[in-house]
Amino acid sequence: MNLITGTAVAGRSLTDEAATKQSDSVRERASVAEARATEQAWSFERIYDEYKTPLYNYIYHLVGNREQADDLTQDTFLKAFKALPKMDANLKLSAWLYRIATNTAYDALRRRKLIAWLPWQDLDHEPADVESADPQETIGTSELVHAALKRMPHHYRAALLLYTQEGFSYAEIASTLNIAESGVKMYLSRARHSFREHYRALEQGGGVTK
Template identity: 45%
Template sequence: MSVIKAMFCLDLIPFQFIHALLTPLVTIGVPPSSHSVGGSAGRKQGAMGANKPGDLDAVFERLFNAYQQPILNYLYRLVGDVERAEELTQDVFLKAYRALASLPADANQRAWLYRIATNTAYDQLRRSRLLQWLPLLEERSLPTSEGSPEERTGEQQAVQQALAQLPFDYRVPLILFSVQGYSIKEIGEMLGISEGAVKTRLCRAREKFREVYRGKR
């Protein structure tokens, strides 16, 4: 455990924040664990050489049914607004449908979709200069046995404000790893970066969070 904590700088984060990130959230009706669709088959299923429009439609329908809700939840965590997340989800799957014919048969479709979603969200955030962050901490997610309601509210606000100041490149892997439970390897595939780069961004994200979080207390 000490090796893992050293690798990911887990000792740099307040316990309440770790607790909040690891607490299952129900954002838009489906818990984050719903991304594990179809086990290993769901993780890597190519377009199977589908060339006919009917074949592509069938593949796309399967992809949409399997990943629409996880992608929607992921985008909601990034932009913090349900309507905007729904619009971005539509954009993601429209882009995916248009590009599906050129997707290699052995491609990791989940990683491919999350990369489209990440880029779509980044473009939206950059255009609107939106720095909002989905409140990861709801009142029910905080330990009810520690502190008064006022103290818990103050803690929640401090965490939210600190998270909002994390650079986008740090927020994305932090969500994927700490909230949605993806592995370092999976995140690297989704973002198109090396496992070492994922670890570096996670560590720096936690260091940045500690810096900002302590400054607000």
């Protein structure tokens, strides 16, 4: 499909810094309905390109499963694209997208309590792992990180991920998670405490050694 027209007009005014860095043209306005829809598609492409990896990565770390992260990233973008034209012009795109992603993932985590077969291919190990001498390597650091995150309450997990992986400020986290900035302080404090407890426990735990 070719929705990129080359015209530098678009339907949305976006003030979010992260979004505008690469989307100057997105600030401009369209006058003809048809062209505007086409341009929206175009700006959707730009938004997708810019946010696909950070959003997918964030969702993946929230739900711990690639296939589900695919589905939820798709849901997140489609929800965003659908709602975007109705949003206020002063929308902070980045925090808003992460808020949709967070809610979509939370919803899925709630549903997962009762539903679905989920492949855990990302946790599978080949024979090489059995031969490995170091338990920390066998159950690799990123898996320990992953496992420790998984043990945390999900709202603390989201705050910690947004801060450490997405580089969000306290204000941005507050906006994304829809909590007060003082709440972010508490969330991050508890998140770090919780992560430390779980990570240490996992680090000292068993694994596969030769």
